[in-house]
Amino acid sequence: MDARSQFNQPIVSLKGVGGQTVIRLEKLDIHQIRDLLFHLPLRYEDRTRIQQISQLRAGDTALVCARVVSCSISHHGRRLLNCQISDETGLLNLRFFHFTAKQHNNLSANTLISCFGEIKEGYSGFEIIHPEYKIIQSAEQCITQDSLTPIYPLTEGLRQSILRKAATQALDIYNSTADELPDLLPENILKHYKFPSLNSALNTLHAPAAGLSTDNLLGTNPALKRLAFEELIAHQLSQLQRKSSDKQWQAPNLIESQQHSEAFLKALSFKLTQAQQRVIKEIVVDCASNSPMLRLIQGDVGSGKTVVSAYAALLALSNQYQVAIMAPTELLAEQHLRNFSLWFEDFNTQIAYLTGQLKGKKREQILKDIADGTAGIIIGTHALFQDSVNFSRLGLIIIDEQHRFGVNQRLALRDKGQTGNTKPHQLIMTATPIPRTLAMLNYADLDISVIDELPPGRIPVITRAIPADRRDEIIAKINAWVAQGHQAYWVCTLIEESEILQCEAAEDTAQYLASSLPNIRIGLVHGRMKAAEKEKVMLTFKQHELDLLVATTVIEVGVDVPNSSLMIIENPEHLGLSQLHQLRGRVGRGSTESYCLLMYKAPLSHKSRERLNILRETSDGFVIAEKDLELRGPGEMMGTRQTGQMQFKIADLERDADLLESVSEAVTLIQKHHPENNQALIKRWLGSTTKYAEV
DSSP: OOHHHHTTSBGGGSTTOOHHHHHHHHHTTOOBHHHHHTSOOSEEEOOSSBOOGGGOOTTOEEEEEEEEEEEEEEOSSSOEEEEEEEOSSOEEEEEESSOOHHHHHHSOTTOEEEEEEEOEEETTEEEEESOEEEEOSSGGGSOOOSSOEEEOOOOTTOOHHHHHHHHHHHHHHHHTOSSSSOOOSOHHHHHHHTOOOHHHHHHHHHSOOTTOOHHHHSSSOHHHHHHHHHHHHHHHHHHHHHHHHHTTSBOOOOOOOHHHHHHHHHHSSSOOOHHHHHHHHHHHHHHHSSSOOEEEEEEOTTSOHHHHHHHHHHHHHHTTOEEEEEOSSHHHHHHHHHHHHHHTTTSSOEEEEEOTTOOHHHHHHHHHHHHHTOEEEEEESGGGGSTTOOOSSEEEEEEESGGGSOHHHHHHHHHHTOBTTBOOEEEEEESSOOOHHHHHHHTTTSEEEEEOOOOTTOOOOEEEEEEGGGHHHHHHHHHHHHHTTOEEEEEOOOSSOOHHHHHHHHHHHHHHHHHHOTTSOEEEEOTTSOHHHHHHHHHHHHTTSOSEEEEOGGGGSSOOOTTEEEEEEESGGGSOHHHHHHHHTTSSOSSSOOEEEEEEOSSOOHHHHHHHHHHHHOOOHHHHHHHHHHHHOHHHHHTTTSTTSOOOSSOOTTTTGGGHHHHHHHHHHHHHHOGGGHHHHHHHHHTTGGGGGOO
């Protein structure tokens, strides 16, 4: 079997890779021999040189040659073998939690050993816990290696030695044939960005040359950057390819009705801003086309995205098509139901509301109305894409707070509207402004509209940062605020990402505030309450039957109570700027001057102080998003661990943020001058996962 054909063989064809190892490697998404090349080391161990104890640093792995000074067993709680060694430049402690009597006897005073392990900061200086060690007769017997040792990501039951041997075999096969794995980045791009060839990059990372240190191979190493660059290019090409593919589908022609449009705009109690009118024109053009619209509307808190989406819904209704509006929470879905019911009050259309809570005959009737076309506007949560829901003529899908849905959920809803070769138009909304560099990567397949203007009369929220030891002053302010007829929010957050702990904190806070403010009506909302309970409390608050609402970050979206003009956020230093901005957007929705008090726990770090200052200085969500990107990194901003978000083999959005601008430039060059490489790049990096780009 020649190297060319062997390269695409399953990994079981490698020496030392049996049935159980195959199962474990497949958990790491390693199926063919070629997959091993793109399974890169996490880090490297330096066994190339003997290090003096005086030069060791905590966190390093090091090879040390030294003599045993003392070795004893301690019995503090559990048996522990403590061994102290010296190389005349310093002392190092070796600790063994699992050991034998033979080990204890062999590690007697004055014994010369070589040992290797991670240096940790111990109670009495540097230490290695369970080092690899060997008893030697002379320093010359301390075996060093010619180059760094790669350490690969593992899964349970898989040993480093087995994976390392398999990767070495794969690299040997790769190096034995010149064209089996071609370099898909053109020479001019590699030269322009000063990146090495694919062959050079893979060999550098899997088999570092002698003389390279661990510092040379991590972070900004050109070999690592080059592979991350190629992977990011593949992801963007995949999205652009999917966008092009979408244009091949048919979509309903939703033609604007002048009569309906005039009636709709006339019935509104406000005038649309120039930004809203501009975005509506873009939607009108998209929907009149027979290619499916795929448009993302970005707009700051309170910029009026919902009424723009309602105008898009009007286009569908005017052409006898249904509209599905999907929101991530019942709170937000209920908000849309109220708004759409008001705006379409004079139109002859039935609005259906479908959530998972709806049961029995009511549910059956709504499903029937959706299926036979009686319901023109269907508003709901995840329940909209369940198997039992069938639409009659779905022409437009509106998805709010799109990042809160997994891609598969959005695909399921879109597929329900597919008939033959026709798909519905899609309008996606987000109140989280996305920095331009991230939008280029994550949303290359979408046309993006920005509502960058707030309605006139919106009074900026006054933001103050206040230490938690002034809690009593804040409680007194609430008392005075409520006495003037206003309402307030108290938002509880915790460091831990635990919904249970957050809810407990909210409950404790509500009890504390109730005892501190006996004359104030206090409500509580958190994520572990049943949807119906939350709805009831929110409605009670909206009707001003409550004065103060204690809540977790569940109120980030979907709450519109104009009379609530004071918000206190506990532990704001532990939330991202964008999330804090979203929370702050719950106040300032009326005509009263509003306040947001950030109650932090002192002392603040320099970074936390800088973040809270940004929030005090600006209410522009796009400025805040750019600062959030700068301070927290792309991974945290985009929530890359979320279902359906991009998953990378090598690229790291935080480490490789500096590549994002260049990626778009390179994609343009490849599409223009080397289109034959597009599909090969996508297949190499995404394989069969390209369907996840279909939003």
